[in-house]
Amino acid sequence: MDGEVIRVVVVDDEPMVCAHLKTILGSVEDIEVVDAAHDGAAAVESVVRHRPDLVLMDLRMPGVDGLAAIERIVKLDGAPPVVALTTFDADEYVLRALRSGASGFLVKSTPPEDLIGLVRVAADGHTVLSPVATRRMLAAASGEDEARDRARELVGRLTERETDVLTCMGEGLSNAQIASRLYLSEATIKGYVSRMLVKLECANRTQAGLLAYDAGLISR
Known part of the structure; x- marks a missing residue:
């Protein structure tokens, strides 16, 4: 992704969260939030329409949730990496998201400067997750x-x-x-x-x- 603008779709059922992410990511020149979706079905449509380089996906949403959306997105031709957004890093939903094809996860409380760096890393095809948190989730998984x-x-x-x-x-x-x-x-x-x-x-x-x-x- 060197020298290119990273095009991101953010997905969260809380418009304020989407606005917050858009403000943070839009503060740098090499990242652009091209769309915000508020449920899983809209997220899939947005990916098809905008062909982003990365999707930040909330997991717990009414209607079509993030897990279902991830499963649909990873099956698309040229599917972008999908990073799960979570409030708690040991959430079992995150483990299910990773098994469904998410390339990593970010905690919503991640500091802005760290979020920007992690988005760059994820868009470049690298895994974004905490090994310690992953071990905790695996240990607690049913x-x-x-x-x-x-x-x-x-x-x-x-x-x-x-x-x-x-x-x-x-x-x-x-x-x-x-x-x-x-x-x-x-x-x-x-x-x-x-x-x-x-x-x-x-x-x-x-x-x-x-x-x-x-x-x-x-x-x-």
Whole structure:
């Protein structure tokens, strides 16, 4: 996204929250809020219409909620990253959002200067979340047995080296960091990640990282 304006759609059923986000993000030259939607159905329509680079999605909304909207958006051709907005970082809704395809989450109380930086990071295709908070959510999540069995089935499709890469992803390492740890080139790691996402039926590396937790590759 270097040198380009990051086009963002914000989604929240509280117009004041949307206005607040628009004010913060609009204070810098490289971010533009192109639309604000107030429910999940409108969010999907907005993404189709505006083709943004990033969506900031509230999860708890009347009508079509954020979870349903995320599931629809990630299936669109050229789908943008979707970052969940939450009031509490241990909200089980956030875990469900990540499993549905969200590329990360932000707490609504994030300081303005941090929010701007995190939006840039997310728009560049990187995961935005707190590993500590993710561990707490996983530990508190219901239906763990089913998630574990499904994760182990999917991970069983991987080669030993791919499993090593997945473990590193679960620890939150970047491609460069994984390459350094495994003594491989970054290009090789990128190739592994692309193939693994297909094998694991994951929309993004965030989902793959969660699978690593569910499969027991990472200590909780």
